[in-house]
Amino acid sequence: MNDDRLKQYNEDGYILIRNLLNEEEIQTIQDLRKRIDEEAEAGGFQNFTKGKTRYEFERIETDGTPARSTLRAVKEPWWNEEAFRKVTGSDKILDVVEQLIGSEIYYHSSKLLFKAARGGRRKPWHQDWAYWDHMNQRQVTVWMAIDEATRENGCIEVLPGSHKNGLIKHHHGEDFMIEESGIDTSQIVYAVMEPGDALFFDVLTLHASAANHSDKGRLCSIIDYDSEPKPDNSRHGSDHPLRSREGEVESLAIT
Template sequence: MITSAAFTEVPLTGKTLTPEQLAFFNDNGYVLLRGFFSEQEMQAMKELRDRATARAGEAGGSFHDGPAHYDVEPLASDPTGKTMGLRKIQEAYQVEPAFREVMAQDKLLDIVEDLIGPNIYYHSSKLMCKPGNGGRRKPWHQDFAYWSGMQPNQVTVWTAVDKATTENGCMQLIPGSHKRGLIEHHQIEDLQIQEDSLADEDILVAEMDPGDTLIFSVLTLHASDPNLSPHSRLSCIIDFDSAPAPEGSQMGSSVPIRSQ
């Protein structure tokens, strides 16, 4: 186990979260906020998906728009492989105003401030569509493994736009795993930990309704199973840092979106 990165407990007073919620986050590495976003806000994300899918159709497939990548792939529901569906918009925050209006509004930044402090820097974002009929699993990992040159006082915000269930590959996480520091990862199916070490773990299966939001430490172990339902599952993901990105970094920002 690599212990160079360590989770820092947050103070038990905040703008929005209760002392009980903050203590829970310190102990478990996550907080689940039911009904945080409205039906209208989630509808705006579905409309963004539809616009992006139409743009990909016009472009003839995946395409770039500045720093953002619009990734499409053949839908498993079409045996001919001709029908394309949106898989994700990488860096949606940077190019899509609708995404920013929902996923970087004050009510969310107030929560993030409670967890990482008053200086908040954008790190990365995705509008993620997990295709039905076998959308692939995401193996067990810590987000911090992807950017371990930065500070670990970061959080990931994962919001269900569609209902997230066991069948369609909802989020799973291991409560308290953030306290272990950065665990060694290997390139296997993806960048991941050795999963045979998880046999005795207590795993939280986080089924979520549209608008529910899961916020977790970038050191919290998490994963998702394949989408075995016939329908796609849409989610929004955005990561926030408490410090600017190191000079030359390809991820993160040197300009805060909120500061003291």
């Protein structure tokens, strides 16, 4: 990323990088999703946990289509899914992350999210840091499109410059969210993305996504990186360094 793009990131609180993942990497995540769906179907689409990874499914019955069960989210796939880790923790991603938060990089958290066609619900406006505001702020979220993400299927939306206003009060409403009535909707940028595109955004950048009313599902990978290990007693973050000023770091065995 050149200096202009870096300046843009600091100004807007996000940067969109096209074609960051190649076709093989996109397919790897699609195959992972397929394997998880097959496993879930065999188990009657019951939620399950493996080590630190949680697999969640939902029944979609809106818009007049026959009810169906489908993947909703894999929380913390990093710990149990080697394919996910290989794709989302590659050097080309860490190289961008390093430019944004520095050369000390720790794994923070991850998700594989699926917004089902004709019924996948919206995510209200929020800042990621609100979930873990006891931690340091030098963190970045990387949102990668695995399916195409459009306005119709609920692409991610951001408010440029919102990271400069600090943490906004959140409450538990429809989700963990801010009071949305004050949002200037004319400022919203819709991050329409092709598979393989990646949005890097600051943990204070306000973002949301609409419900999916289209015929196409929307799969994405999300990963957060931190510049510091987790504080004692924090349930968020990790002590696992991915890059360090001292050079090589040990790779981690799958749990």
